[in-house]
Amino acid sequence: MDATTAPHLIPPEMPQYGEANHIFELMQTMLEQLLIHQPEDPIPFMIDHLHRNNDNVPKIVILGPPASGKTTIAMWLCKHLNSNLLTKENLIAREFSQVPEEAKWNHQGLKTVPNSLLVKLIQDRLHEKDCSRRGWILDGIPETREQALMIQTLGIAPRHVIVLSAPDTVLIERNMGKRIDPQTGEIYHTTFDWPPEMEIQNRLMVPEGISELETARKLLEYHRNIVRILPAYPKILKVISADQPCVDVFYQALTYVQTNHRSNAPFTPRVLLCGPVGSGKSLQAALLAQKYGLVNVCCGQLLKETVANESKFSELIRPFFEKEVAVPDNIVMKVLTQRLSQQDCIQKGWVLHSFPRDLDQAHLLKSLGFHPNRVFFLNVPFDSIIERLTLRRTDPVTGERYHLMYKPPPTVEIQARLLQHPKDSEEQVRLRMDLFYRNSAELEQFYERSVTLNGDQDPYTVFEYIESGIINPLPKKIL
Amino acid sequence: MEAADSRERQARDYLEKHRIMELLRHLTSVLLFVRPEKPREYLISQLERLRIAKETGVAFPFFLDNSNIVAMFEIMDSSNKGSISFVQYKEALKTLGLCKEDEVLKDDGHAITLEKFRNEVNKRTQEIWLAF
Numbered sequence: 001m002d003a004t005t006a007p008h009l010i011p012p013e014m015p016q017y018g019e020a021n022h023i024f025e026l027m028q029t030m031l032e033q034l035l036i037h038q039p040e041d042p043i044p045f046m047i048d049h050l051h052r053n054n055d056n057v058p059k060i061v062i063l064g065p066p067a068s069g070k071t072t073i074a075m076w077l078c079k080h081l082n083s084n085l086l087t088k089e090n091l092i093a094r095e096f097s098q099v100p101e102e103a104k105w106n107h108q109g110l111k112t113v114p115n116s117l118l119v120k121l122i123q124d125r126l127h128e129k130d131c132s133r134r135g136w137i138l139d140g141i142p143e144t145r146e147q148a149l150m151i152q153t154l155g156i157a158p159r160h161v162i163v164l165s166a167p168d169t170v171l172i173e174r175n176m177g178k179r180i181d182p183q184t185g186e187i188y189h190t191t192f193d194w195p196p197e198m199e200i201q202n203r204l205m206v207p208e209g210i211s212e213l214e215t216a217r218k219l220l221e222y223h224r225n226i227v228r229i230l231p232a233y234p235k236i237l238k239v240i241s242a243d244q245p246c247v248d249v250f251y252q253a254l255t256y257v258q259t260n261h262r263s264n265a266p267f268t269p270r271v272l273l274c275g276p277v278g279s280g281k282s283l284q285a286a287l288l289a290q291k292y293g294l295v296n297v298c299c300g301q302l303l304k305e306t307v308a309n310e311s312k313f314s315e316l317i318r319p320f321f322e323k324e325v326a327v328p329d330n331i332v333m334k335v336l337t338q339r340l341s342q343q344d345c346i347q348k349g350w351v352l353h354s355f356p357r358d359l360d361q362a363h364l365l366k367s368l369g370f371h372p373n374r375v376f377f378l379n380v381p382f383d384s385i386i387e388r389l390t391l392r393r394t395d396p397v398t399g400e401r402y403h404l405m406y407k408p409p410p411t412v413e414i415q416a417r418l419l420q421h422p423k424d425s426e427e428q429v430r431l432r433m434d435l436f437y438r439n440s441a442e443l444e445q446f447y448e449r450s451v452t453l454n455g456d457q458d459p460y461t462v463f464e465y466i467e468s469g470i471i472n473p474l475p476k477k478i479l
Numbered sequence: 480m481e482a483a484d485s486r487e488r489q490a491r492d493y494l495e496k497h498r499i500m501e502l503l504r505h506l507t508s509v510l511l512f513v514r515p516e517k518p519r520e521y522l523i524s525q526l527e528r529l530r531i532a533k534e535t536g537v538a539f540p541f542f543l544d545n546s547n548i549v550a551m552f553e554i555m556d557s558s559n560k561g562s563i564s565f566v567q568y569k570e571a572l573k574t575l576g577l578c579k580e581d582e583v584l585k586d587d588g589h590a591i592t593l594e595k596f597r598n599e600v601n602k603r604t605q606e607i608w609l610a611f
Binding site for chain 2: 013014017018021023026027030031034035038042043044046047050051053
């Protein structure tokens with residue numbers, strides 16, 4: 001067989017390094033920038049891009065009907081993420097503040113700014129240093145499809161687009177209570193968001209154009225336009241209902257903006273499932289292995305197989321099995337290392353469960369170089385576990401396994417002869433659960449980026465949660 | 480749609496002209512091979528070296544140096560007869576990223592010797608670097 005056509009044996013450190021340092025995303029953003037700007041001299045351009053290091057700055061667009069609270073949300077996000085806010089008003093004010101034209105624009109109520117001028121202002125502003133360093137938030141721009149397309153052609157693409165939505169009647173009513181603080185520009189509301197300080201209250205002015213008729217007209221305009229803007233941002237769009245308290249809207253927006261989207265990076269899942277006995281780990285591992293082609297490694301099963309296979313380890317392990325004592329850690333580690341270093345595990349990824357059981361085992365696993373990239377803790381309350389395990393029965397004649405609640409035996413005759421495994425008695429289950437919970441706090445601390453799931457649901461729901469945990473990037477820790 | 484097509488073509492031509500994909504592939508391979516603590520800084524240093532090499536005309540930092548080429552040849556030539564078949568030669572060039580899938584290489588009937596293999600690899604690598 002020709003050496004050059006055999007599959008390449010890539011050492012596992014390479015994909016691990018790639019995942020940990022997000023190399024794929026780094027290269028992808030660099031390529032995107034190269035294609036957008038197409039510089040004559042790519043190398044200096046790439047050097048500048050790498051120096052700037054602004055792949056993860058916020059690039060947000062917030063859209064929504066009048067009185068939905070976009071400006072408030074935009075301002076709060078700006079303060080929280082330490083970014084720059086761009087609205088139509090402040091773009092124009094920056095540009096024309098030195099020119100006496102400003103008075104003319106203000107007088108006309110900023111209604112007739114031509115699209116090309118606005119887009120040019122946006123482009124210039126975004127090229128300034130602070131925007132490239134700290135990111136930007138566009139409030140209420142683009143207003144029409146034409147503007148959206150123009151911005152896109154210039155290569156300005158947001159990473160997150162938030163659209164606020166609420167029923168029209170709510171908005172019209174809300175707009176009647178709108179008040180503006182002329183000094184800070186912040187927007188308050190007579191019912192929902194009244195400032196506590198007396199001096200601000202005295203300053204507040206009623207803005208123009210908030211009568212019912214005005215608002216209805218603006219809403220009509222908005223609805224006409226928004227339908228044609230939304231398809232421009234298919235995968236990065238999120239609609240948040242504005243018909244809830246401001247703080248809730250803000251928190252939803254903040255969490256969304258801080259999540260990364262699914263990336264196309266190559267990813268070999270190395271999943272660790274932890275949970276007390278009866279939480280469904282083996283079932284979930286089997287489902288994962290079946291759907292994604294991962295290798296299902298169950299520690300207990302692996303040891304039994306080794307004993308049966310009569311390999312060199314079987315001699316070591318057999319006495320422990322016969323005496324029904326737990327096999328010592330170092331032997332388990334040797335068997336596990338052998339299994340996990342096999343080619344199919346490295347290439348396809350693995351799902352490990354019922355190991356590690358305590359902190360020492362976790363340290364051992366780490367020292368051998370097996371780092372799981374997703375860790376899940378399945379939480380099931382004690383009563384559910386008792387219910388799941390103590391009702392298990394086996395039919396001694398056919399070998400079929402039943403469960404008195406979830407999979408009852410079909411006939412009374414079978415039911416009469418069912419037997420229970422001594423391991424499934426209540427005291428045994430209680431013992432094993434206590435053993436797990438004694439160590440679980442340490443394990444959760446050790447695997448910092450683990451995901452905790454509610455295991456007390458039907459298997460397919462739990463499976464979907466696990467899937468979304470694997471496919472989506474790990475949630476960032478909120479600072 | 481016309482505008483979209485032509486821009487796509489423009490983008491593809493740009494990639495071809497400056498051999499961006501080969502450069503990125505090379506950079507990624509180097510990163511994964513060296514696995515530096517700080518990938519960004521390392522990338523910047525590599526690009527700086529490339530830029531200086533291009534300006535001053537000094538020899539480029541080749542990824543595949545002479546010993547590697549010899550080693551690769553020896554792997555393919557397992558029976559040590561001093562030459563490799565044409566099919567192996569083509570596969571090797573494809574693996575190194577030095578020739579595209581559908582490029583037709585002329586088969587002159589003789590087996591490829593080490594000298595010829597080395598010259599061809601160097602020549603193609605040079606071509607790629609010159610485009611940066």
